[in-house]
Amino acid sequence: MLRRSLSTSTRLQSSKVWSDFSGSRPQSFSIPSAQIKRSILEGTPASGPPSIKRRFNRVKYTPPEHIDETFKLCYDFVESKAAQVYEKASKAQTVEEKEKLLAEAELHNPEVQYNFQYHDKLENDPRIIDYEQPVYRLLGKQHWESYGQMLLMQRLESLAVIPDTLPTLVPRTEVNIRFPFSTGINKWVEPGEILxxxxxxxxxxxxxQEYEPVDPNTQYTILVVNPDEPDLANDTFTTTLSYGLANVKVSYNDNLVDSRKFDQSNVLVDYLPPVPEKNVGNQRFAVWVFRQRHPVEQPSGQLSRDNFDIRSFAKTQGLIPVGAHVWRSHWDSQADTIRAKYGLPAGRIFSRIRT
Incomplete structure (x- = not known):
């Protein structure tokens, strides 16, 4: 049986856009494991697929009949098509057109598909999943839209974050949050989760995480608001600004916004942790991420947390909402301890009967 490693006389040298790494092809376009790469591109070895951990199961494995010849034929054909797309990309007139063609040229590359499907997409290693490359941004966007984006919008709407904070959202940027390990939770928070x-x-x-072509000088504003602060005087609720950051820069891969990575000039309002009062019920903490049209100027005085009008602030500053997140919190036995740690007054206790 022929192996995929054998070349054919009909294959043009110029069409080897995937298999020729003698030029400047990114490392992320190659499978990092040489053993797995050979198994995928050259055929399954006699010892079985290296991806199967147990030797007993590897030895038992029998590849489908003629899979090696079929794969080689398909690989050569699709790679030659990719070479044609690269040729078109070299003549593209706009950034958007070039980005689309570069992603299309690598979309069916089995090494790219393997790297994306079998490695962490959220905490990505740029040597394997490099979001600087258009094809990985395309795959990342498709993966996000297939589940994460729909889950986010369902939670924003079912929890009435939309329209209680902003009227609507066209999600264009994936936003994830997590809290430091020292607080007892070290995971990415699912939208709407109670913490x-x-x-x-x-x-x-x-x-x-941006998936669109974005100017590298783009800056972002992040606002965390609580629309469930009780307003007894007006028998309603008001919105409190829990955290505010502005003029934050990120890149496709270096995109973590951590308090250890920015300075006080980026802080509109220091972080005020959730400390719901007893019997208030769940409070929503909505995270809104905006692209800035221009740098946000620090207010002359301290930006007021109370009765914060996020719609007015976004309009005044020319902010474009592109992403969001939400978590919930309610009173628990640690609330008084957190209040004392931040020098906050003792919380009230609400009851069904007003006194």
């Missing part, structure tokens, strides 16, 4: 006051006692880390 303890201890888990949210320190400022969150934001991950802003």
């Amino acid at each position: 303890s006051t201890n888990a949210t006692s320190l400022p969150p880390v934001f991950k802003i």
